[in-house]
Amino acid sequence: xEFTPRIIAFLCxxxxxxxxxxxxxxxxxxxxxxxxxxxxxxxxxEPTFVLEAFIKGADGVLICGCHPGDCHYQEGNYRCxxxxxxxxxxxxxxxxxxxxxxxxxxxxxxxxxxxxxxNSFTETITELGPCKIKETMKVLT
Amino acid sequence: xxxxxPKLKLAVYWAAACGGCCVSVLDVHEKLFDVIAAxxxxxxxxxxxxxxxxxxxxxxxxxxxxxxxxxxxxxxxEHMAKLFRKKSKILVxxxxxxxxxxxxxxxxxxxxxxxxxxxxxESESVVNPDDLKPLSEYEVKEGILNLPEFFNDVRSxxxxxxxxxxxxxxxxxxxxxxxxxxxxxxxxxxPPKGSVIGAETKTQCDECIREKxxxxxxxxxxxxxxxxxxxxxxxxxxxxxxxxxxxxAGCGYRCIKGNAPCRGCYGPxxxxxxPGAKMMSSIASIIDEKEPEEISRVLEDVADPAxxxxxxxxxxxxxxxxxx
Numbered sequence: 254x255e256f257t258p259r260i261i262a263f264l265c266x267x268x269x270x271x272x273x274x275x276x277x278x279x280x281x282x283x284x285x286x287x288x289x290x291x292x293x294x295x296x297x298x299e300p301t302f303v304l305e306a307f308i309k310g311a312d313g314v315l316i317c318g319c320h321p322g323d324c325h326y327q328e329g330n331y332r333c334x335x336x337x338x339x340x341x342x343x344x345x346x347x348x349x350x351x352x353x354x355x356x357x358x359x360x361x362x363x364x365x366x367x368x369x370x371x372n373s374f375t376e377t378i379t380e381l382g383p384c385k386i387k388e389t390m391k392v393l394t
Numbered sequence: 395x396x397x398x399x400p401k402l403k404l405a406v407y408w409a410a411a412c413g414g415c416c417v418s419v420l421d422v423h424e425k426l427f428d429v430i431a432a433x434x435x436x437x438x439x440x441x442x443x444x445x446x447x448x449x450x451x452x453x454x455x456x457x458x459x460x461x462x463x464x465x466x467x468x469x470x471x472e473h474m475a476k477l478f479r480k481k482s483k484i485l486v487x488x489x490x491x492x493x494x495x496x497x498x499x500x501x502x503x504x505x506x507x508x509x510x511x512x513x514x515x516e517s518e519s520v521v522n523p524d525d526l527k528p529l530s531e532y533e534v535k536e537g538i539l540n541l542p543e544f545f546n547d548v549r550s551x552x553x554x555x556x557x558x559x560x561x562x563x564x565x566x567x568x569x570x571x572x573x574x575x576x577x578x579x580x581x582x583x584x585p586p587k588g589s590v591i592g593a594e595t596k597t598q599c600d601e602c603i604r605e606k607x608x609x610x611x612x613x614x615x616x617x618x619x620x621x622x623x624x625x626x627x628x629x630x631x632x633x634x635x636x637x638x639x640x641x642x643a644g645c646g647y648r649c650i651k652g653n654a655p656c657r658g659c660y661g662p663x664x665x666x667x668x669p670g671a672k673m674m675s676s677i678a679s680i681i682d683e684k685e686p687e688e689i690s691r692v693l694e695d696v697a698d699p700a701x702x703x704x705x706x707x708x709x710x711x712x713x714x715x716x717x718x
Binding site: 299301332338342348385386389392 | 689
């Protein structure tokens with residue numbers, strides 16, 4: 254059977270979720286592998302959310318927030334960026350390909366960019382294949 | 395003494411650990427006499443010559459309280475964990491290794507094969523021309539010799555058997571052990587099964603004596619030897635990574651009092667599943683940079699995030715081993 258990746262996308266309420274919504278209302282078509290989780294701000298996304306997503310079977314995790322300087326809460330997206338960069342270092346050490354975790358800024362008007370992002374990210378993950386985490390965690394000892 | 399309350403039966407076991415936990419029990423010093431007055435030590439390899447088969451011959455639930463220290467690294471540890479579960483009324487995971495996997499748990503960054511290769515072949519001081527590796531079973535003419543099987547994963551005690559309580563620490567503070575012991579002896583009402591006892595619920599920062607301000611803006615992280623600590627202000631504000639924000643209080647912040655940052659041996663505070671993830675969150679909040687390149691430059695100082703943030707807790711964290 255062909256591999257269809259499962260991707261979790263954490264989208265901030267003020268920009269990225271609205272951007273994704275715009276893609277929908279504009280009837281743009283994009284790959285259906287993404288499960289969107291709306292959060293109030295990208296600064297709300299704790300590293301635990303990302304790790305939990307991988308543990309529960311995500312092959313890729315996409316994080317989207319407002320463009321730098323545009324955060325509804327002033328600084329949330331910068332916190333997100335710093336966590337993301339640290340998480341990248343951590344998951345690499347644990348043997349998860351860094352390409353599986355992606356951060357992009359999507360504004361409320363960027364429906365088209367969101368659709369393109371989802372398509373290209375889905376393609377990247379499809380090429381990478383299923384995340385090894387499920388197999389590794391199945392066996393203990 | 396006739397007619398008096400029967401004495402408590404106490405056992406202490408040492409699995410995959412350094413021995414510091416057993417020493418922390420010995421550190422009750424002269425209070426040992428009070429302990430012995432209230433309890434019979436029925437098993438304690440560091441101090442008493444009682445054999446495994448003596449434990450095997452005990453009736454089930456014979457021991458009132460077992461303090462099990464050390465992680466489960468091999469089949470011997472696993473066998474003893476299961477045995478003590480069967481023979482004990484209360485089984486306590488005592489110390490970081492038993493509670494979280496501890497320092498031996500860092501072996502989960504490697505596989506069994508990699509460890510054997512390093513230890514028996516590649517290590518600079520090893521001469522092993524026949525490439526001998528330990529086997530769990532070997533036949534000689536006198537019969538079959540056995541060694542415990544070395545597992546691929548290091549596990550915490552609770553990943554092997556049901557655990558009643560957890561006493562954290564590397565090693566646990568002896569005073570807190572005595573408190574727990576006194577509570578059990580006096581018949582006080584015990585907390586719900588599965589609780590972490592002998593510690594607080596909040597974080598180290600909550601009770602830390604160092605001066606803290608809102609001004610946590612870091613442009614560079616330092617290793618403790620790279621700066622002269624002022625002895626007063628928060629380590630994090632000085633740019634030294636302290637695991638206090640993601641660590642349970644209760645140790646009496648001894649490392650901090652000794653002018654060393656917290657390393658996280660008491661494990662995550664109540665309600666936190668993954669201590670390292672919390673720590674990453676905390677570190678990311680205080681970096682005072684906004685450009686990706688600048689943030690990455692600051693993060694270069696955090697050379698080994700996985701090892702630093704999960705020093706004591708890798709086997710019980712969300713990603714409990716390096717992927718294979």
